[in-house]
Amino acid sequence: MTTTRRSLLKTAGAAAGLGVIGMPALAQGAAGKIVIVGAGFGGATTARYLKRANPALDVTVVERDDRYVTCPFSNYVIAGFRKLDDLTHSFDGLRKAGIKVVKGEATAIDTATRSVSLGDGTKHAYDRLVVSPGVDLSFTGVPGYSEAAAEKMPHAWKAGPQTLLLRRQLEAMPDGGTFILCAPANPFRCPPGPYERVSVVAWYLKTSKPKSKILVLDAKDVFSKQGLFQAAWESEFPGMVTWIAGKDGGKVESVDPASMTVKSGFGSETGAVINVIPPQRAGAIAHAAGLVGDNGWCPVDPMTFASTRAANVYVVGDAAVAGAMPKSGSSANTQGKVVAAAIVASLAGRTPGAPALFNICYSLVTPEYGISTTDVYQVSDKGITTTPNAGGVSVRTPTTLNERKLEAEYTVNWYKSITADVWA
Amino acid sequence: MGIRVPAMVLAVWLLPLQVSAQATGPSGQAMAQTCYVCHGPAGKSDGPIASLAGLPRDHIVRQMADFKADRRPGTIMNRIAKGYSDEQIAAIADFIATLK
Structure with missing residues (x-):
């Protein structure tokens, strides 16, 4: 048939x-x-x-x-x-x-x-x-940054060679080095992405280079799944991650690939590995x-x-x-x-017919620790808005259900499902 | 029959029509297709997330209602189920029940 x-x-x-x-x-x-x-x-x-x-x-x-x-x-x-x-x-x-x-x-x-x-x-x-x-990527959005500078300070915001470059740099980083991540203002691709990156890099450093530190210089004052990420950083990698909000000087003023420094209202910081995620x-x-x-x-x-x-x-x-x-x-x-x-x-x-719009963003903090944010959307003369009293982020305090572990498994399943729906 | 319809009967009879005319939201198929992002294409999941294909309509309606009312614990479905009216859940279930 x-x-x-x-x-x-x-x-x-x-x-x-x-x-x-x-x-x-x-x-x-x-x-x-x-x-x-x-x-x-x-x-x-x-x-x-x-x-x-x-x-x-x-x-x-x-x-x-x-x-x-x-x-x-x-x-x-x-x-x-x-x-x-x-x-x-x-x-x-x-x-x-x-x-x-x-x-x-x-x-x-x-x-x-x-x-x-x-x-x-x-x-x-x-x-x-x-x-x-x-x-x-808007390379001119960060003074001192450029496509050439990205060979030294990767953005890794397009998956491919840049992803591998940042991986190699982290592998080569000495124990006790500082990894600096510069996060952009809204809107940008994958709002929880920079913070998931901070989490899984912290997981890698904790196991391989435990004396290392992570500094996040952020153009924003709030970010996606912030409460969940910050609680996880505290419980899983105590003392390793410092996040500087835009209002506290986190917005990057310029970068210098030659001296591997980042200038912001927070000061001039030198990093062993620097990840600049530029505006988009x-x-x-x-x-x-x-x-x-x-x-x-x-x-x-x-x-x-x-x-x-x-x-x-x-x-x-x-x-x-x-x-x-x-x-x-x-x-x-x-x-x-x-x-x-x-x-x-x-x-x-x-x-x-009326559109059905939905989003789910899973993030891993570690391979065994997953969190999510989801929303069902409505379309009206106000545009696309979230459905009230629905959606939102994972439970703040996990129960005997073991939500973090389950959501880590679902993260992997989500990837299989969506990529099958799109390309298989 | 039907020459004199009592006003109350007429009102009751018209009610569902008015409601459905007002709520011209997305079709069951359109909403159900958004489930595939986690539950897999055509509702077939390869992993711990439940497959939807093959589930009976009433089972889906009951599970969604239980998630929505927090009678069934979950990680994310409770948050998602609250985004749909009972009528929308029924429409989603009608479509998913057609998946083989």
């Missing part, structure tokens, strides 16, 4: 442009050509759920890399209990689902003629375009295509994630302004499903 149905659908897909009538797939919705920029959590989810909703759709994903390396779990590579290979996902699953994956960098979008140009000069026409470019903005293609607002991010209609700046264009994931939703893989995953449904409805001339 599967083979027959699949080959039938393939025929329907190929012939869709010719207006074949009566095929079962076409009964589900109108055909169309959809181009998606980026095969990360947002883009790949959108592609899969489009194809699932209507196999007749012609779906092309443009992606500059051969594989996707997730930022989630990259902190565990830095701490030494995961390998980068464990976080690397091929696009074979997308191809098997009938999605075309084109290697290339989208450099321009012509919204009038509905076409995306790639770096190699090829053009891809679309009926609907989905832009899921993630974030670009929507990926370059969103800027080139004029999809961004003054704040460097892409405004969207919260019902559909359609760009408010260009017709037939949707923005999903970290690049979008999504109200109360954090910039996370889980957010991008649920947004991708909303966009897929919105595009199918739009091609069929129907009004899309």
Whole structure:
């Protein structure tokens, strides 16, 4: 049955442009050509759920890399209990689902003629375009920092070589050295990420280099899961972590890679290893295509994630302004499903149903100690807001249920589930 | 029958329709698909998080109601269940019960 149905659908897909009538797939919705920029959590989810909703759709994903390396779990590579290979996902699953994956960098979008140009000069026409470019790092956001400086003071905020560099530096760090992490102001990718990194690095140092210290210089006064993280630092790594809020001078004024120092209102601090997480903005293609607002991010209609700046264009994931939703893989995953449904409805001339938006961010403090924050969202004329009296963070005081251990197991299961949903 | 419908009967009969017209929230399918982020694609989980595929509708409704009312202890589902109305939970369960 599967083979027959699949080959039938393939025929329907190929012939869709010719207006074949009566095929079962076409009964589900109108055909169309959809181009998606980026095969990360947002883009790949959108592609899969489009194809699932209507196999007749012609779906092309443009992606500059051969594989996707997730930022989630990259902190565990830095701490030494995961390998980068464990976080690397091929696009074979997308191809098997009938999605075309084109290697290339989208450099321009012509919204009038509905076409995306790639770096190699090829053009891809679309009926609907989905832009899921993630974030670009703003190297100029920290005086003294640059792409070259990041070879000495890694950001490790894009998983890959930078992740491995920071791992090597921590391995080479002498016992008793100071690891300095510079955390950015909001908004940025993965709000609990810097603090999860501090936690698992502390776990590594406690076991391997126990005389070492961690200094967090933060542009912010509050951060995600703050109470849980700070309680865990105290109980699991007493005396190791010092966090300096922005109001207490934590905002970094400049960095000097030559002397390995960081200047802030707190003073001039020298570190053995320095991790600078710079400010961020929507990926370059969103800027080139004029999809961004003054704040460097892409405004969207919260019902559909359609760009408010260009017709037939949707923005999903970290690049979008999504109200109360954090910039996370889980957010991008649920947004991708909303966009897929919105595009199918739009091609069929129907009004899309209300969006279902949800987020879950698990963090590990140690491999055996997990915490989470979650929210169910509502969309109204106030935009995307959290559902009152629901969601929030893990219980403050664990019970006999052993919440921390369970949530550590669920963290690993979450990763398996979401990456299977997106790329498998 | 039906020439004279007492006003009260009519009001009761109309009530569910009015409620559902007001609450045009996300579909059961749309909400259920957000569960996959932890419970796995099509509700199939590979690990300690429960698979949803194959669970009977009424079981799902009961578990969600118990999480929502904190009658069943949990790590995160209590927080999540509180984000949905009873009608939404029923709609989610209706869809999940169709997963094989």
